[in-house]
Amino acid sequence: DTEVTQTPKHLVMGMTNKKSLKCEQHMGHRAMYWYKQKAKKPPELMFVYSYEKLSINESVPSRFSPECPNSSLLNLHLHALQPEDSALYLCASSQSRTGVYGYTFGSGTRLTVV
Amino acid sequence: DQQVKQNSPSLSVQEGRISILNCDYTNSMFDYFLWYKKYPAEGPTFLISISSIKDKNEDGRFTVFLNKSAKHLSLHIVPSQPGDSAVYFCAASFTGANSKLTFGKGITLSVRP
Numbered sequence: 106d107t108e109v110t111q112t113p114k115h116l117v118m119g120m121t122n123k124k125s126l127k128c129e130q131h132m133g134h135r136a137m138y139w140y141k142q143k144a145k146k147p148p149e150l151m152f153v154y155s156y157e158k159l160s161i162n163e164s165v166p167s168r169f170s171p172e173c174p175n176s177s178l179l180n181l182h183l184h185a186l187q188p189e190d191s192a193l194y195l196c197a198s199s200q201s202r203t204g205v206y207g208y209t210f211g212s213g214t215r216l217t218v219v
Numbered sequence: 220d221q222q223v224k225q226n227s228p229s230l231s232v233q234e235g236r237i238s239i240l241n242c243d244y245t246n247s248m249f250d251y252f253l254w255y256k257k258y259p260a261e262g263p264t265f266l267i268s269i270s271s272i273k274d275k276n277e278d279g280r281f282t283v284f285l286n287k288s289a290k291h292l293s294l295h296i297v298p299s300q301p302g303d304s305a306v307y308f309c310a311a312s313f314t315g316a317n318s319k320l321t322f323g324k325g326i327t328l329s330v331r332p
Binding site for chain 1: 253255260261262263264265268308319320322323324325
């Protein structure tokens with residue numbers, strides 16, 4: 106299994122909703138990442154987990170809450186989002202946080218906040 | 220401050236010809252460089268990488284060249300195919316405890332049949 110699987114593929118939520126994005130990999134990768142990508146922009150790093158511990162938070166607003174229940178799973182909990190949070194949310198994993206072996210990305214969740 | 224720069228937003232080439240995508244970086248700490256290809260509404264797909272100890276890496280139709288003194292790398296696609304039409308991101312990282320991937324803005328490649 107050489108994939109990163111993200112669910113759901115599409116999500117529409119209201120500003121008062123609570124939802125979660127899920128990411129799963131079974132490659133034995135020990136680092137997992139959340140990226141946010143707006144149209145015609147490069148992916149922007151949000152969070153890095155290494156060995157299931159949060160190691161980087163790129164000053165992301167608290168309405169985004171990551172969780173790493175185990176080495177294969179990464180969640181992103183969403184609450185009270187704003188319309189400007191609409192974007193493609195990408196999960197990625199790598200063998201180690203040094204990034205030497207590259208990153209494998211999931212297909213993303215297209216989030217629309219209404 | 221953009222540490223990875225892809226200054227050309229788009230490139231159009233004829234099928235069968237060479238596509239050359241350029242990337243410049245400013246952070247001398249970067250020692251690992253990657254190219255990703257992205258189709259609309261999909262996640263980036265890894266294409267090819269190069270370590271700073273090399274100046275060339277080849278994989279099939281894709282070759283990446285690294286010029287450390289100029290802080291410049293390029294991706295060559297030969298021959299270009301219509302299926303190569305996508306957005307290509309250059310990315311860089313460094314081997315260290317706080318490593319993270321830094322992306323360029325991307326370049327849209329169109330290969331004309």
